Amino acid sequence: MRDTYILGVSMTRFGKFLDKGLKDLAYEPVWNVIYESKIDPHKIEIVFVGNAYAGLITGQESIRGQVMLREVGITRIPIINVENACASGSTAFFLAHKAVASGDVDLALALGVEKLFCDDTGKSLKALSTSSDIDIEGRMGVLFAGIYSMRVRAHMERYGITKEQFAKVSVKNHEHGALNPYAQYRNRVTVDEVLNSRMIADPITLLMTCPMGDGGAAVLIGTKEMAKAMGKRPVRVGASVLGSYGFIRKDEPNITSRVAQKAYEEAGIKPNDIQVAEVHDAVSAVELFLYEELGFCEPGESGRLIDEGITWLGGRLPVNPSGGLTAKGHPAGATGLAQITEIVWQMRQEAGERQIKPVPNIGLVENGGGNVAGETAVVAVHILFGE
Amino acid sequence: MRDTYILGVSMTRFGKFLDKGLKDLAYEPVWNVIYESKIDPHKIEIVFVGNAYAGLITGQESIRGQVMLREVGITRIPIINVENACASGSTAFFLAHKAVASGDVDLALALGVEKLFCDDTGKSLKALSTSSDIDIEGRMGVLFAGIYSMRVRAHMERYGITKEQFAKVSVKNHEHGALNPYAQYRNRVTVDEVLNSRMIADPITLLMTCPMGDGGAAVLIGTKEMAKAMGKRPVRVGASVLGSYGFIRKDEPNITSRVAQKAYEEAGIKPNDIQVAEVHDAVSAVELFLYEELGFCEPGESGRLIDEGITWLGGRLPVNPSGGLTAKGHPAGATGLAQITEIVWQMRQEAGERQIKPVPNIGLVENGGGNVAGETAVVAVHILFGE
Numbered sequence: 001m002r003d004t005y006i007l008g009v010s011m012t013r014f015g016k017f018l019d020k021g022l023k024d025l026a027y028e029p030v031w032n033v034i035y036e037s038k039i040d041p042h043k044i045e046i047v048f049v050g051n052a053y054a055g056l057i058t059g060q061e062s063i064r065g066q067v068m069l070r071e072v073g074i075t076r077i078p079i080i081n082v083e084n085a086c087a088s089g090s091t092a093f094f095l096a097h098k099a100v101a102s103g104d105v106d107l108a109l110a111l112g113v114e115k116l117f118c119d120d121t122g123k124s125l126k127a128l129s130t131s132s133d134i135d136i137e138g139r140m141g142v143l144f145a146g147i148y149s150m151r152v153r154a155h156m157e158r159y160g161i162t163k164e165q166f167a168k169v170s171v172k173n174h175e176h177g178a179l180n181p182y183a184q185y186r187n188r189v190t191v192d193e194v195l196n197s198r199m200i201a202d203p204i205t206l207l208m209t210c211p212m213g214d215g216g217a218a219v220l221i222g223t224k225e226m227a228k229a230m231g232k233r234p235v236r237v238g239a240s241v242l243g244s245y246g247f248i249r250k251d252e253p254n255i256t257s258r259v260a261q262k263a264y265e266e267a268g269i270k271p272n273d274i275q276v277a278e279v280h281d282a283v284s285a286v287e288l289f290l291y292e293e294l295g296f297c298e299p300g301e302s303g304r305l306i307d308e309g310i311t312w313l314g315g316r317l318p319v320n321p322s323g324g325l326t327a328k329g330h331p332a333g334a335t336g337l338a339q340i341t342e343i344v345w346q347m348r349q350e351a352g353e354r355q356i357k358p359v360p361n362i363g364l365v366e367n368g369g370g371n372v373a374g375e376t377a378v379v380a381v382h383i384l385f386g387e
Numbered sequence: 388m389r390d391t392y393i394l395g396v397s398m399t400r401f402g403k404f405l406d407k408g409l410k411d412l413a414y415e416p417v418w419n420v421i422y423e424s425k426i427d428p429h430k431i432e433i434v435f436v437g438n439a440y441a442g443l444i445t446g447q448e449s450i451r452g453q454v455m456l457r458e459v460g461i462t463r464i465p466i467i468n469v470e471n472a473c474a475s476g477s478t479a480f481f482l483a484h485k486a487v488a489s490g491d492v493d494l495a496l497a498l499g500v501e502k503l504f505c506d507d508t509g510k511s512l513k514a515l516s517t518s519s520d521i522d523i524e525g526r527m528g529v530l531f532a533g534i535y536s537m538r539v540r541a542h543m544e545r546y547g548i549t550k551e552q553f554a555k556v557s558v559k560n561h562e563h564g565a566l567n568p569y570a571q572y573r574n575r576v577t578v579d580e581v582l583n584s585r586m587i588a589d590p591i592t593l594l595m596t597c598p599m600g601d602g603g604a605a606v607l608i609g610t611k612e613m614a615k616a617m618g619k620r621p622v623r624v625g626a627s628v629l630g631s632y633g634f635i636r637k638d639e640p641n642i643t644s645r646v647a648q649k650a651y652e653e654a655g656i657k658p659n660d661i662q663v664a665e666v667h668d669a670v671s672a673v674e675l676f677l678y679e680e681l682g683f684c685e686p687g688e689s690g691r692l693i694d695e696g697i698t699w700l701g702g703r704l705p706v707n708p709s710g711g712l713t714a715k716g717h718p719a720g721a722t723g724l725a726q727i728t729e730i731v732w733q734m735r736q737e738a739g740e741r742q743i744k745p746v747p748n749i750g751l752v753e754n755g756g757g758n759v760a761g762e763t764a765v766v767a768v769h770i771l772f773g774e
Contacts (some may be wrong), residue, residue: 001491008646030526052449055442061517062439062472063757065763066631070520070759076633076645079765080478081470085449091467095482100490104388133457135408138446244453246463258463334643370450372457377450378466 001101005227006034006235006384009341011217014184014329016117022054025113025216025334026068029130033109033162033220037230044220045105048095050088050112051333052369057118068072068113083129083333085369086282088112089217090242090336090380096238097382098219106195106223112338113216114331124212131370131377144207145232147371148283149201154205155289159300166285167194168306170208170326173284176313177323179354182338183215194284208284213329217337219344233348237336238267238362238383245375255379256293256366263364263381264295271295274317274347274383275360278339280368281324287311290366291319294360294381311355321346336367336380361386388488392614393622393771395420396728398604401571401716403504409441412603412721413455420496420607424617431607432492433465435482437475437499438720439756444505455500462663470720472518472756475499476604477629477723483608484627493610499725500603500716511599513721515719518757518764532596534604534758535670536588542676543590546687550590553672553690554581555693557595559610560671563700564710565589566741569725571600571716594669594718600716604724606731620735625654625770632762642766643680643692643753650751650768651682658682661704661770662747663733665726667755668711674698677753681768700741708733708741723754724769734773748773 010032012025018067034041047065055061065079084091089112096108116124132138155161171191177183191205197207227234243259254262264270271294279294281287288302296317305311311319322328322342325335343363345351363384370377397419399412421428434452442448452466471478476499483495503511519525542548558578564570576594584594614621630646640648651657658681666681668674675689683704684692692698698706709729711716712722730750732738750771757764 001489023522055517057447058521059517061443061514061519062470063518063520063759064470066757066759066764067520067522075631076642077631078481078629079631080482080629082450083449083468083470084466095467098486098489098491102388102491103483104485104489118435127448130442130446131450133450133454134445134447135410135454146770165628242467244462244464244466255463261672370453372450372453 002103003224004097004100004221004237005224006219006344007039007222007226008037009344010219011334011341012215013182013337014213014331017214018117020214022058022060022068022113022115023071025115026111026213027072029216029218030111030157033218037220039107039222044074044077044107044109046099046110047074047111048080048082048092050082050092051114052083052088053117053127055333056130057124058115063184084378086332087292087336087367087369087378087380089334090367093219093336093340093382094240094242094380097237100221100223110219110221110332110337112336113283114333115214116212116331133372137371143362144371145201147203148286149204151201152285161303162290163195164191165303166208166288167191167305169281169284169287170194172306172312173281173324173326175326176354180323180328183323183327184211185327196209204283204285208332210282210325213331215329215331215334217334217341219337234387235282235344235347236385236387239263240382241266242380245372245377247373248375254293255376256290259381260294260378260384265385267383269362269383271355273362274364275362276321276343276356277317277319277364278322278342279319281320281326281364282330284326287319291313292340294366313356318356320355321351339365339367340382343384389490390611391487391608391624392611393606393624393731394426394609394613394617395424396568396604396731398721398725398728400569401600401602401603401718404601405504407601409445409447409455409500409502410458412601413498414459416603416605417459417498417701420605426494426608431461431464431496433486434471434498435467435495436480437469437479438501439470439472439475440719441502441622443517445502446512457754462695471721471765474754474756474765474767475720475721477754480606480723480727480769481627481629481767484624487608487610495608497606497608499721499723499726502601502717503599503602503721520759524758531758532588532591535673536591539590539672548675548690550582551578552690552693553595553675554578556668556671556674557581559693559699560668560707560711560713563708563741564714567710567715570710570714571598572714585701591670591672597669597712597717600718602716602718602721604721604728606724606727608687609631619698621774622731622734623772623774625772626650627769629767632759632764634760635762641680642763643677646766647681649771654770656749656770660749661751663708663730663743664704664706664751665709665729666706666753667770668707668713669717673714674706681753700743708738708743726752726754727769730771
């Protein structure tokens with residue numbers, strides 16, 4: 001397997017776009033990555049398209065990528081539709097990376113698009129609920145907010161992490177999102193506002209949750225030679241690891257820890273080498289668990305990282321400089337690729353007002369999806385190196 | 388890229404199984420391939436799961452593979468849900484083959500499952516209609532039978548192929564299906580019965596079309612060493628090629644011809660080297676076009692192949708010895724893997740009453756899916772060598 005490089009990254013602004021369809025949301029990021037990487041689009045050899053819910057929301061199932069790429073003008077080559085709930089975009093990236101790493105192709109495109117807003121919020125929520133086992137968890141009526149709230153309460157009891165600390169994650173991510181023109185929410189919030197917003201599933205309040213969103217993102221992966229030729233800072237894929245839930249015993253590391261550990265090994269680094277991370281804060285409280293599961297701190301120590309400003313812009317390890325899912329938004333299939341986009345922008349000094357200084361050289365993306373048997377169904381961790 | 392081998396193949400009988408869910412349809416073929424290949428299931432490193440319509444029919448979207456494999460007991464490793472309409476199973480096979488060929492993994496599982504029967508035929512038909520661009524062809528109301536009938540009529544006018552010849556394909560495939568215990572339909576039909584059955588879209592009659600079906604199929608792909616160790620005839624993947632529709636000009640080869648040509652080149656053979664083929668006879672008339680597009684004969688000559696018995700069991704090049712989609716059935720996501728299963732069974736002399744003599748050494752699978760801009764959206768061609 002050879003090294004692969006990210007040639008182009010792009011995302012639409014995330015938000016509520018009732019006038020935009022899947023094709024519109026695909027067109028912009030795909031053409032942006034083609035322009036920025038200065039490649040002949042006919043040289044793209046394979047496309048992986050991540051989307052989770054279009055069949056249930058827009059009615060377009062089955063050949064979503066072929067239909068989205070019709071207007072873009074990408075035809076004839078293999079187009080592969082992949083689905084892994086909220087990690088669909090990362091799954092597309094994983095496969096595009098593998099296709100180039102194996103030498104099978106030189107240029108692979110990963111596209112993620114999601115259209116969650118329609119004329120019916122119930123329809124959107126019902127679609128989101130299909131990211132669990134509908135025969136078991138579905139029949140129990142367990143939805144994501146409920147699952148998260150149980151995890152949050154257990155963590156609070158075990159380690160004494162406070163509601164205020166969870167709220168601070170939301171404050172941080174909104175602060176970051178306010179600096180990001182691609183973010184769905186650009187307003188700032190205070191700890192009091194977060195704690196006093198509508199209760200969703202105690203202790204999770206409305207301002208601790210990510211919004212529904214529409215959006216698209218694309219990442220073009222190629223060879224080292226191509227990356228050198230395009231004139232921007234080459235960003236190498238150090239690791240791309242995907243894993244599934246696994247009926248863990250009480251003493252076993254969970255899915256995120258397992259996948260992250262494998263990614264660190266693949267990249268040949270340790271958690272404390274990471275200089276910037278985009279993680280899956282579907283509920284802002286979860287970001288604290290992720291600090292622990294990704295090895296950014298010891299179990300139970302995550303509250304300190306948010307209190308001491310370590311994971312804020314300006315801190316030692318900024319997490320979710322984009323605003324994360326909480327503020328930037330979370331159009332499921334696009335999220336993983338938008339996370340990668342942010343890391344690449346940071347490494348290339350293209351992050352505008354939210355640019356991390358000094359410019360980071362090693363970044364991590366963690367993207368989760370679905371829920372089976374009480375665990376996240378799919379977790380992807382990617383590690384990127386700015387060269 | 389190294390050679391890959393098929394270690395295990397399995398399929399459920401195809402049919403109408405209102406009492407079986409996705410999990411049931413996955414369980415049987417996955418455990419069968421594990422048993423027959425004598426591998427430790429913990430050594431499976433990645434799974435690709437093909438399914439097209441579960442989200443719209445059963446309600447399970449988004450993490451279909453993780454949910455199906457829950458009961459099977461395959462967890463933790465990467466599980467990737469792929470979707471390419473009726474070629475979803477072939478797409479899973481393509482990726483599993485590439486994963487082993489690249490050396491990234493030694494053992495990859497491709498699983499295809501589809502549950503089309505539910506309590507509501509309208510719901511099933513509506514799901515099937517999502518395999519075209521719903522904004523364009525969908526709004527025109529063009530369904531598959533209509534698209535096929537236009538192609539059939541054009542071909543009849545251009546080359547003088549007759550309704551009787553199209554009907555004979557159905558007679559042949561039902562004859563073959565009658566010998567296949569895994570086939571949905573095991574009855575024989577006559578040319579008169581086919582022509583006099585209910586008109587669906589002139590000249591396509593009911594007995595020229597494939598039925599809806601439920602079913603599952605699995606293929607386990609590994610290395611040469613593993614294939615040699617398991618004690619059955621090693622079957623090597625000579626080529627696995629996937630392509631998309633492409634707004635062809637009048638003088639250009641269509642998607643099937645393009646993909647097949649690439650597969651022949653990859654495998655280093657010519658069309659007349661093929662000794663057995665399983666092709667996508669969603670409508671039996673299409674099988675004749677496929678003879679021409681796959682290079683089994685010149686354009687317009689396909690009627691002769693069916694008239695002279697060449698593609699019947701006992702002929703020089705048996706096509707669809709399993710009964711094809713027409714008789715064996717067509718649970719979309721499972722079809723491509725069931726086609727591969729039949730070829731492997733034939734090469735291993737495990738095809739029972741429908742065993743081809745002499746035992747074939749070179750086989751081809753063609754699997755199509757969806758429709759965009761008047762062309763099949765996705766075509767996969769795989770070439771297998773019995774060693």
